[in-house]
Amino acid sequence: SVWDGLDGREDVYDDRDTDEADDLVTVKSRGYEDEGVCGTAPLKVCCIGAWYETRHFFRTLGKHPVIILVSLAVFGLVCGLGLWAVNSERDSYVKERMDTAKFVARETADYFAKEFRASMVPLYALREAVQYSGYFDAIRDEIGAVRQLPPMAENVDILGGDATLRNVTGICDQPEALENWADIVNKISDEHELGGGLIFRWRLWPLNVACLEFKGGNAMMDSGMDANVSPHPFWSNVVLDIFPRKWSGLHVFGPFAAKLPDPTGPKGSTRAQDVFCTHIPIFTPVDPDNTFKDVVEIEERYANGTIATVHMEPNVWGFTMIYLNWSEMKKRSDIYQRFEDVSLEFELFKKDEPRLGSVGPKGAPTAEMTRLAWSERGLELNDENSLTVTTESLHGIWVNQVGDPNGWDPTWWPTAVACTVIAAFLLAVLTAMTMAKSYMHKDLVKRMLPKQAIRKLQRGQTVVEKYNIVTVFFADIVGYTGAAGSMRPTQVMKMLNELYTELDKLAEKHQVYKVETVGNQYMVVAGAPNRVAGRVGAQRVGLFALDAINFVSKYQTKEGDKILIRAGISSGPTVAGVVGKAMPRYCFFGETVDFASKMESTSKKMKIQVSEMTYRLLNDCINLKFVMTKRMEGGIAGVEIKGKGQQVTYWIEKAGPCEKCFELATGSFALVPCGHIMCAECNEKYRMLPCPTCRCKVDDRVEWRGKPTKIVDESIEVEHAPIDEEAGLKSEEML
Numbered sequence: 001s002v003w004d005g006l007d008g009r010e011d012v013y014d015d016r017d018t019d020e021a022d023d024l025v026t027v028k029s030r031g032y033e034d035e036g037v038c039g040t041a042p043l044k045v046c047c048i049g050a051w052y053e054t055r056h057f058f059r060t061l062g063k064h065p066v067i068i069l070v071s072l073a074v075f076g077l078v079c080g081l082g083l084w085a086v087n088s089e090r091d092s093y094v095k096e097r098m099d100t101a102k103f104v105a106r107e108t109a110d111y112f113a114k115e116f117r118a119s120m121v122p123l124y125a126l127r128e129a130v131q132y133s134g135y136f137d138a139i140r141d142e143i144g145a146v147r148q149l150p151p152m153a154e155n156v157d158i159l160g161g162d163a164t165l166r167n168v169t170g171i172c173d174q175p176e177a178l179e180n181w182a183d184i185v186n187k188i189s190d191e192h193e194l195g196g197g198l199i200f201r202w203r204l205w206p207l208n209v210a211c212l213e214f215k216g217g218n219a220m221m222d223s224g225m226d227a228n229v230s231p232h233p234f235w236s237n238v239v240l241d242i243f244p245r246k247w248s249g250l251h252v253f254g255p256f257a258a259k260l261p262d263p264t265g266p267k268g269s270t271r272a273q274d275v276f277c278t279h280i281p282i283f284t285p286v287d288p289d290n291t292f293k294d295v296v297e298i299e300e301r302y303a304n305g306t307i308a309t310v311h312m313e314p315n316v317w318g319f320t321m322i323y324l325n326w327s328e329m330k331k332r333s334d335i336y337q338r339f340e341d342v343s344l345e346f347e348l349f350k351k352d353e354p355r356l357g358s359v360g361p362k363g364a365p366t367a368e369m370t371r372l373a374w375s376e377r378g379l380e381l382n383d384e385n386s387l388t389v390t391t392e393s394l395h396g397i398w399v400n401q402v403g404d405p406n407g408w409d410p411t412w413w414p415t416a417v418a419c420t421v422i423a424a425f426l427l428a429v430l431t432a433m434t435m436a437k438s439y440m441h442k443d444l445v446k447r448m449l450p451k452q453a454i455r456k457l458q459r460g461q462t463v464v465e466k467y468n469i470v471t472v473f474f475a476d477i478v479g480y481t482g483a484a485g486s487m488r489p490t491q492v493m494k495m496l497n498e499l500y501t502e503l504d505k506l507a508e509k510h511q512v513y514k515v516e517t518v519g520n521q522y523m524v525v526a527g528a529p530n531r532v533a534g535r536v537g538a539q540r541v542g543l544f545a546l547d548a549i550n551f552v553s554k555y556q557t558k559e560g561d562k563i564l565i566r567a568g569i570s571s572g573p574t575v576a577g578v579v580g581k582a583m584p585r586y587c588f589f590g591e592t593v594d595f596a597s598k599m600e601s602t603s604k605k606m607k608i609q610v611s612e613m614t615y616r617l618l619n620d621c622i623n624l625k626f627v628m629t630k631r632m633e634g635g636i637a638g639v640e641i642k643g644k645g646q647q648v649t650y651w652i653e654k655a656g657p658c659e660k661c662f663e664l665a666t667g668s669f670a671l672v673p674c675g676h677i678m679c680a681e682c683n684e685k686y687r688m689l690p691c692p693t694c695r696c697k698v699d700d701r702v703e704w705r706g707k708p709t710k711i712v713d714e715s716i717e718v719e720h721a722p723i724d725e726e727a728g729l730k731s732e733e734m735l
Contacts, residue, residue, distance in 0.1 A: 001427045001637055005699050013075075018023075021529075022025065024099075030190055037511050039498060041321070050569065055707070056440070057433070057436050060436045060439055060440055061432065061436065063439075063443075064435075064436075064439045066183070066435075066437065067432050067435045067436055068432070069396075069539070070431060070432075071428040071429070071431050071432040071433060071435070072428065074424075074427060074428045074431045075425060075427070075428035078423070078424040078427050079420060079421055079425075079690050081423035082223055082420035082421075082423065082424060083417065083420055083421075085335045086413065086416045086417055086420055089416075090409060090410060090413050090416075093410045094409065094410075097404075097408060097410075098282055098408060099401040099527060099587065100344075100386060100636045101247050101344055101386075101387055101403060102341055102387060102389060104338060104339060104342055104344065104402065105346065105387070105388075105389040105400040105401075105402040106389045106391075106400075107338075108333065108335050108338060108339075108346070108348070108400060109348065109389055109391035109400040110391060111333055112329070112333065112335075112348070112372075112373075112391075112393070112398070113391050113392065113393040113394075114513070115332075115333070116276075116324075116329070116393055116394060116395065117393065117394055118192075118200065119198060119324050120250055120252075120278055120324075120327070120394055121192060122189070122192045122199060122322065123250065123278055123280050123320065123321070123322050124280065124658045125188045125191070126184065126185070126188055126202065126320050127280050127282050127320055128283055129184045129188070129401050130204065130283070130317075130320060131282050131283070131317065131563070132183070133180070133270075135177070135180040135181075135184075136177065136180070136181075136204065138192060138204060138210075139171055139172065139174075139177055139206050139211060140206040140207060140317060140318065141173060142149065142171045142230055143166070143168065143206045143207050143209050143211065144207055145165060145451060146164065146171065146209075146347070147169065147207060147209070147226065149167075151164045151166055151226065152165045152166055152167040153165040155231065157419075158225075158232065158335070160233070160234055160361055161230075161231060161232035161233050161235075162230065162231045162232060163223075163225045163226075163230045163231075163232050163235070164225065164226045164230045164231070165223065165224045165225055165226070166209050166224045166225075166226050167224065168209065168210075168211055168221065168222075168224040169221070169224075171211070172211040172212055172221040172222060173220075173221040173225070176661075177212065178212070179219070179341045181204065181212045182212060182214060182218070182219035183218045184212040185219070186506075191699040197260075197325055197328055198264075198322065198324065198325055198329060199322050199324055199325070200215060200216075200260060200323055200325050201213060201214070201215040201322065201323035202214040202215070202320070202321075202322050202323075203222060203320065203321045203322075203323075203393070204222075204318070204320050205227065205316075205318045205319050205321070206317065206318040207228075207316075207318050207322065208226065208228045208239050208243075208317070208318055208319065209224060209225070209226050209227070209228075209318070210222035210223045210224055210225045210227070211224070216261070223712050227239045232488070234253075234361045236362070238251065238253075238279055238319075239319075240683070242279055242280075242281045243281060243316060247281075250278050250393065250394050251278065251279040251280065252276060252277075252278045252282055252394055252395045252396075253276065253279075253412060254274070254275055254276035254324075254326065254373060255270045255274040255275060255276055255326045255363070256274070256275055256277075256361065257273070257274065258272070258273055258323075259271065259272055259273070260272075260273045260275075260325065261381025263343045269426070273325055273326070273327040273328070274325075274326040274327045274330075274719065275323055275324065275325060275326055275327075276323070276324040276326050276395070277321055277322070277323050277324075277361060278321060278322055278324065279318060279319050279320075279321040280320060280321070281316070281317075281318075281319045282316075282317040282318050282319055282320060283315045283316060283317055284315045284316075284317045288734065292561065296571075306672055308452070309726060315613050316339045320367075324506065326372070327437050328361050330373050335373060336375060339402070339712065340375075341374055344375075344402055344403065344404060345376070345377045345378045345380070345381060345402070345403060345405055345406070346373075346375050346377045346378055346381075346400060346402045346403075346404060347371065347373075347374040347375070347378035347379065347381055347387075347400075347401045347403065348371075348372040348373040348374065348398060348399070348400045348401075349370050349371045349372055349374075349398070349399055350370045350371075350372060350395060350397070350399075351396060351397035351398070351399050352392070352396055352397065354720070363535070372398065377405045378401075378627060379400075380405035380649045381401050381405060384407070385403045385404055385405055385406070385407045385408065386401050386402055386403025386404075387401070387402060387403060388400065388402075389402070415504070421447055448514055448584075448585070448586070449578065449584065449585075449586050450513070450529035450530075450586060451529075452465075452529060453471065453529070453577075453586055455576055457578065457584060461575070463577045463578040463586075464575065464576075464577040465528070465529065465575070465576050465577060466573070466574075466575050466576050467528045467531065467573060467575070467576065468534075468573050469526060469527055469533075469534035469537065469571060469572065469617075470525050470526070470527040470528045470537065470571065470572070470573070470574045470588070470592060471526045471527055471534075471537045471538045471540075471541040471543045471547055471570070471571040471614060471617070472523070472524075472527065472541075472569065472570055472571070472574070472588065472592055472593055472596035473512070473524045473525070473526075473544065473567065473568070473569050473595050473596065474521060474522070474523050474524065474567065474569075474597050474599065474600035475521070475522045475523075475545075475548065475565050475567040475568075475600060476519075476520050476565065476566065476600060476601075477520040477563055477564070477565055478564040478565060478566055478605040479564070480519075480520040494634075495557050495563075496517075496520060496629075498557075499552070499555065499563070499624040500517055500522055502551055502555075503522055503548055503551070503728060506544055506547045506548055506551065507524050507544060509547075509694075509695050510540050510541075510543050510544040510547065510695060511526070511527060511530075511540055511694075512524045512525065512526045512540050512541055512544050513525050513526065513528065513530070514585070514706060515586065516585065516587075521600075525537075525541070525574075525588060526538070526540040526541045528574065528576055528588070529576065529586070534571065534617050534618040535618070535621050535622075537571070537616050537617075538569075538617035538618050538621070539617075539618065539621045539624055539626075540567055541614075542569070542610075542614075542618055542626055542652055542655060543607045543610075543624075543655060543693065543694065543695070545567050545569060545652060546608070546652065546654065546655055546693075546694075548565070548567065549565070549567065549606055549608060552564070552565050552606070553606065559696065564605040564606055565605070565606065566600060566603040566604055566606070566609075567600055567603055567607070567608045567609070568591050568596055568597070568598070568600030568601070568602070568603045568608070568609045569596060569599060569608065569609070569610040569614050569652075570593075570595040570596035570610070570611040570613065570614055571611065571613040571614040571617055572591065572595070572601050572611075573590060573592060573593035574588050574589065574590040574592050574593060575588070575589045575590050576588045576589070577589075595611060595641075595644070596611075598641050598644070599611060599649065602639050602640075602641065602649075607651055608651065608652040609631065609639075609649050609651060610628070610649065610650050610651075610652055611647070611649060612647070612648050612649070612650070614650075615628060615650045618652070623657065623658060624655050624656065624692060625655065625656055625658055625659055625661075625662075626652060626654075626655045626656065627652075627653040627654045627656075627662065628650040628651060628653060629650065629651050629653060630648065630649075630650055630651075630653050631648075631649045631650060652670070655693055656676070656677070656678070656682075656693055657679075657682040657685070657686065657692050657693070658679060658681070660679035660681070660682070661676075661677050661678050661679050661682055662677070663677075663680070664677060665704070665705045666704065666705065667679070667680040667704070668680065668683075668694050668700070668701065668703070668704045669683040669702060669703055669704070670702045670704060671696075671698050671700075671701060672692050672698065672699050672700035672701070672702060673696070673699055674691050674693070674694050674696040674698075676691050676693045676694060677704075678701075683701060
């Protein structure tokens with residue numbers, strides 16, 4: 001349709017030759033329709049926009065290093081405080097956790113030691129009952145007689161070694177003896193509340209021969225093994241320990257594995273349980289009437305195979321023993337759940353090694369019997385991730401090692417450190433972005449308004465300032481209207497932007513204040529808003545005007561076209577201020593401004609016309625000499641100014657440190673790269689300074705050795721000046 005055609009038509013403002021490096025990126029609405037709402041066009045706009053923002057951000061950082069310093073300080077401060085807080089919380093956590101571990105370790109170790117001690121009390125009661133009841137004295141005599149006979153069997157293979165068996169049938173299976181044995185055991189069990197299988201087996205060894213046992217609620221005859229002469233490594237050592245070696249206290253051994261009935265399984269099923277066995281000797285009083293006067297002999301076997309006979313005192317009756325279900329005691333203690341509740345691992349073990357040889361009663365290595373209880377990962381504990389608590393028990397010194405295989409540090413600590421560093425980094429970046437935005441805003445505002453005007457506006461004050469002497473410069477493009485009519489608006493904008501951007505650089509170099517750019521008109525002042533002496537302001541504007549004319553004379557557009565400007569300067573009092581609230585601008589008012597504008601409008605192309613006041617100020621300059629000629633039109637000095645009449649004006653031709661600097665003479669110097677000439681005296685005076693005419697940095701100073709030549713046009717470059725072929729130019733560095 002007609003409307004669709006109009007919508008898709010190239011606009012008069014479109015520029016197909018848009019530079020890809022321009023900051024302005026335009027994506028037409030039709031591009032969204034062609035590529036879709038989620039197509040590449042919106043993504044391209046976002047990516048290019050992000051790229052320009054990032055580039056501008058880093059440029060601002062380079063321009064204002066204080067942003068980097070403050071951001072680093074923020075990062076260091078936040079990171080330091082954050083890590084201090086995290087580490088303090090970590091130390092508090094570790095201390096609390098170690099205190100908990102120590103408390104639980106002490107509590108459980110003391111519980112086991114107490115319960116273990118309480119479980120051994122029935123053994124003492126059993127010894128007293130056997131020793132003073134007299135129920136089993138006759139059995140002891142009969143076994144003594146049997147021991148005088150040859151053994152019933154020798155080297156019988158049992159768990160853990162060989163045994164020598166005595167024939168105790170008819171002795172240890174007497175109904176009365178069994179009844180008395182069961183009665184004693186049951187009474188002791190009831191008195192000490194040993195139900196539940198904590199002590200599951202009781203044995204009586206008259207003269208160290210296995211005679212009676214009680215298990216499963218029944219009294220019965222034992223195996224008849226003679227521990228005195230059996231080669232079994234465990235049982236022979238038990239007898240040697242408690243009698244000849246005079247073991248003090250209870251003789252406790254374990255824990256070792258034993259198969260016990262499983263009440264939770266099928267009938268007759270068993271399961272492995274950890275068991276302690278405890279032995280205690282029984283003695284009889286020694287007196288003339290004691291019937292136990294025979295001496296018991298025990299065989300001690302050495303590693304080299306020799307056997308020695310050890311005699312015991314005649315008052316040895318034998319020993320009794322019980323079996324303690326250690327697994328049941330651990331179950332009752334709820335030790336595993338206790339440590340699980342506080343998320344800790346543990347290992348409870350006996351400090352010293354077992355003393356009963358290399359194997360236990362069931363043949364298990366005794367080296368494995370130092371470990372009493374441990375959690376699933378208890379073996380992973382070491383000195384770095386755990387602590388130990390020692391407790392004395394009837395079994396010896398118990399050590400409870402408690403800790404965390406993963407270490408004492410909390411699991412959240414590495415994450416907290418990482419989050420702290422990341423948060424500090426993000427805060428530093430946010431600080432940098434905020435400060436960069438602030439500085440961008442300040443830089444933009446400073447380009448638009450003077451500092452004092454900004455401060456007054458921020459305080460809500462009216463900005464009005466009076467200046468006694470200000471030099472005002474105006475310039476515009478000659479033939480701008482015709483040129484603009486033959487170019488696209490975007491081309492005109494680009495041309496003016498390129499031109500006035502360079503003029504802005506010159507204004508900054510010469511320390512003049514750019515007021516505004518209206519269309520093709522360019523305006524700068526000196527002496528305001530930063531007040532300086534009148535001749536100083538005029539000198540700055542004059543040098544700026546010469547530099548501007550010199551630049552425009554060499555400037556070409558991308559199409560190869562040249563442009564021409566005209567300029568006018570006037571000096572006098574002005575008033576400056578900000579008018580209105582919306583889009584504030586720092587404007588200058590007064591007759592001086594109007595007269596400077598008329599100086600520009602009546603000037604000629606590539607010429608700088610100045611008022612008589614400016615002429616006087618330039619003549620008063622101390623360090624620079626301006627060459628100016630009076631304007632003459634038809635033999636009449638000056639020019640007709642509307643509303644002012646005939647006014648005497650002047651053209652600025654050139655400037656230099658002194659009159660000698662306007663001609664090439666032997667000993668003169670050409671400055672590189674600006675090309676200005678200085679005499680020998682001025683060269684010595686400004687040796688360490690930039691060029692006094694254009695304020696450019698001097699890279700080299702080339703001495704003129706040719707014929708004296710008067711410089712007619714300041715725009716003549718050194719390489720185009722007449723050169724004596726024999727002498728030529730010679731660098732100062734070569735002299």
